Amino acid sequence: MKKLLASLRAALGANSILAQVGGLTLLALALALWVGIPARRQAALLKAEAGRLERIVKASESWVAGFQPASNEETLAWQNTGFEVQKLGATPSDRLTLAQVIARRAEDVGFRGVRVNFAAGADSASQSSPRQVGGRLFRPAQYGIVVEAHGSLNQASALIGVLPNAVVVRSVTTKRSGNDVTSIFSLVVYEPAN
Amino acid sequence: MSRNGRVRLFGAFIEPQGIHAVEYAREANGISVLRHLADESRVSGMADGGERLATLIGAGDGSRTSVSAAIRGFGSGYQIMMLPHAAPDILRPIVRRELARLYPDIDNPRVDFVLGGEIDRRRRERADAGAAPLELLAAAVPERAVQAFAEELAARDMDLDHLTVLPQVLQRLYQRSESGFEPTAVLLYLPGGPILGFFHERQLRLTVEPPFGIDMDEAAEVQTILEQVERGALYLRQQFRGAEVNRLLVSARPDDQERIVRLLQSQLEISVAPLAPGAGSPATLAALGAVLDADAPSSLNLSPTAVLPEELAAQTTRRRGLIAGVALASLALIWALFNVVNALRWSSKVDALATQARARSGALTSMRGVVDERQKNAQAYTFLESLVADRTRLQRNLRAVARTTPPGVRLEELDLTRAGEEWQGGVGGMATGSSGADVLLAVDRFFRYLPREMPLRNLLLTQLEDVEPSDKQRLPGMRFRFTFTAIPNAQP
Numbered sequence: 001m002k003k004l005l006a007s008l009r010a011a012l013g014a015n016s017i018l019a020q021v022g023g024l025t026l027l028a029l030a031l032a033l034w035v036g037i038p039a040r041r042q043a044a045l046l047k048a049e050a051g052r053l054e055r056i057v058k059a060s061e062s063w064v065a066g067f068q069p070a071s072n073e074e075t076l077a078w079q080n081t082g083f084e085v086q087k088l089g090a091t092p093s094d095r096l097t098l099a100q101v102i103a104r105r106a107e108d109v110g111f112r113g114v115r116v117n118f119a120a121g122a123d124s125a126s127q128s129s130p131r132q133v134g135g136r137l138f139r140p141a142q143y144g145i146v147v148e149a150h151g152s153l154n155q156a157s158a159l160i161g162v163l164p165n166a167v168v169v170r171s172v173t174t175k176r177s178g179n180d181v182t183s184i185f186s187l188v189v190y191e192p193a194n
Numbered sequence: 195m196s197r198n199g200r201v202r203l204f205g206a207f208i209e210p211q212g213i214h215a216v217e218y219a220r221e222a223n224g225i226s227v228l229r230h231l232a233d234e235s236r237v238s239g240m241a242d243g244g245e246r247l248a249t250l251i252g253a254g255d256g257s258r259t260s261v262s263a264a265i266r267g268f269g270s271g272y273q274i275m276m277l278p279h280a281a282p283d284i285l286r287p288i289v290r291r292e293l294a295r296l297y298p299d300i301d302n303p304r305v306d307f308v309l310g311g312e313i314d315r316r317r318r319e320r321a322d323a324g325a326a327p328l329e330l331l332a333a334a335v336p337e338r339a340v341q342a343f344a345e346e347l348a349a350r351d352m353d354l355d356h357l358t359v360l361p362q363v364l365q366r367l368y369q370r371s372e373s374g375f376e377p378t379a380v381l382l383y384l385p386g387g388p389i390l391g392f393f394h395e396r397q398l399r400l401t402v403e404p405p406f407g408i409d410m411d412e413a414a415e416v417q418t419i420l421e422q423v424e425r426g427a428l429y430l431r432q433q434f435r436g437a438e439v440n441r442l443l444v445s446a447r448p449d450d451q452e453r454i455v456r457l458l459q460s461q462l463e464i465s466v467a468p469l470a471p472g473a474g475s476p477a478t479l480a481a482l483g484a485v486l487d488a489d490a491p492s493s494l495n496l497s498p499t500a501v502l503p504e505e506l507a508a509q510t511t512r513r514r515g516l517i518a519g520v521a522l523a524s525l526a527l528i529w530a531l532f533n534v535v536n537a538l539r540w541s542s543k544v545d546a547l548a549t550q551a552r553a554r555s556g557a558l559t560s561m562r563g564v565v566d567e568r569q570k571n572a573q574a575y576t577f578l579e580s581l582v583a584d585r586t587r588l589q590r591n592l593r594a595v596a597r598t599t600p601p602g603v604r605l606e607e608l609d610l611t612r613a614g615e616e617w618q619g620g621v622g623g624m625a626t627g628s629s630g631a632d633v634l635l636a637v638d639r640f641f642r643y644l645p646r647e648m649p650l651r652n653l654l655l656t657q658l659e660d661v662e663p664s665d666k667q668r669l670p671g672m673r674f675r676f677t678f679t680a681i682p683n684a685q686p
Contacts, residue, residue: 015511171610
């Protein structure tokens with residue numbers, strides 16, 4: 001080992017300039033690697049980030065170019081839709097009004113002997129899913145409405161078409177007794193959650 | 195570098211007994227001697243020799259002064275040696291080691307050598323017998339002494355371009371004067387003592403410097419020379435397969451030349467002739483021999499200004515190493531710089547794009563409200579449409595039951611209960627007809643027509659039973675019940 005070190009020392013002494021050049025070269029290489037490799041990695045990250053930002057800018061440019069501002073008609077349509085959405089639920093205080101409207105519409109389609117009752121709706125509430133519409137939430141109410149009336153199947157079909165949007169038909173049952181046909185509609189009522 | 199572009203050329207021979215120099219000029223067919231210079235007082239050392247040679251040459255008129263010199267003594271040494279056939283780079287360390295062994299007193303020797311050629315004393319019968327060994331003339335001088343010599347000259351703006359030893363001078367003089375191949379002896383009767391060189395096939399094979407005492411008379415000197423000639427001849431005969439020395443070329447002082455030639459001729463059985471007659475004294479010939487060696491393509495040069503092949507190789511290695519190192523370091527640094535610049539460039543680009551994106555984002559914020567409203571409205575509209583569609587499906591199912599009820603069938607009950615998007619249904623009724631077959635036909639029609647009008651699955655007849663005819667009509671009748679699942683759309 002000593003001999004090896006001595007010969008190494010002798011070789012370095014004989015080629016001191018080359019040793020110095022080699023040392024400086026190694027130093028320069030180390031410096032270059034120390035600076036270059038992180039810079040290369042950073043450049044790769046920045047390049048990817050630039051690509052992402054370019055895509056965002058391009059997408060936003062094309063989006064802006066294709067964007068059409070809302071017209072008056074569109075704004076009006078939004079309002080109308082908003083009103084319709086409001087009608088998708090009836091507040092508890094409106095339950096009588098709702099029942100009255102349903103009874104009136106049943107009579108209007110030709111039903112006779114219309115009777116509207118409130119029923120415990122826990123069952124239907126658990127079976128029906130809430131409505132999430134236009135940023136508003138409507139939950140099934142804890143009560144339901146049962147409509148019993150006398151009339152034909154066509155009248156039953158007509159009544160279904162004019163029921164308020166705050167209710168959903170859960171079941172329809174018709175029974176004949178002699179010449180009289182009785183229809184029973186079980187309705188789920190929705191009320192706004194907020 | 196000369197101030198006027200001219201170069202003064204000098205050849206010199208320095209030995210402890212004095213200094214002899216010639217100024218010469220180059221001509222088309224050789225050189226012409228312009229003047230002879232001599233300082234025959236004793237020289238104490240190389241530094242002294244350099245100083246006195248410079249004084250002898252004298253200051254120039256701004257011209258560069260180039261000096262080619264031959265030395266004898268002053269610690270110098272030389273050896274004709276035989277080594278295996280090899281490249282000079284390989285031979286050089288061997289020669290250096292051999293000279294160091296032969297001249298251990300030379301401190302830090304400066305060594306050079308010239309290759310003489312192959313010597314093949316054996317009869318080689320096999321083609322693969324190997325290459326013949328090389329004969330070479332090697333010389334060494336103390337580095338410090340020649341440095342001092344050159345520095346003394348340099349102090350007077352003179353360049354020691356060439357420094358050689360006396361045997362090499364003999365070689366050049368012989369080559370210049372003779373073209374024959376016959377074995378020849380050459381005698382230079384120098385002031386410091388004679389030197390004998392023996393040539394075979396135009397190569398110097400042996401040098402002898404006979405030891406002359408101060409008290410020796412001319413007869414004793416001649417006798418000594420004769421003995422040395424005989425010994426040299428014997429050496430050549432032994433070493434070169436019976437080569438016989440048959441000539442002796444002599445250079446002595448011009449006044450004594452003819453007499454010495456006659457004297458030697460009378461004692462020897464070989465031809466004795468003057469060497470370069472009319473060229474001047476032996477010392478002048480030695481100085482010119484140094485010039486001839488300086489001009490030769492392969493010379494023996496011990497001047498410290500001369501770049502020795504090993505130094506040249508070392509310089510080349512150093513230069514290559516330096517170039518490679520600088521190139522490698524430069525490439526690495528350029529690569530690193532490129533990456534840094536690239537990173538900075540991408541960084542500035544990212545900054546610019548981020549600024550641009552932020553500016554776009556501000557413009558988009560106002561539009562986002564419209565977009566959100568449109569999305570909300572579209573969702574609400576879709577929901578309302580689905581609500582209508584749901585009711586329409588239920589209406590369609592009710593109407594379908596009413597429409598498909600065939601004659602002879604009276605609906606007694608109908609129930610539809612929501613099950614997600616489907617409806618679980620049940621239809622019950624009474625079928626009557628003129629015969630039992632008619633009754634069954636009515637039930638069957640109802641059973642078959644119902645799927646045509648209403649998309650459904652799992653249509654099952656769950657009840658079919660006879661009903662006692664009433665007393666009045668006495669018609670057969672059957673009570674039936676179907677169950678089914680009404681689906682939103684017809685399945686393929």
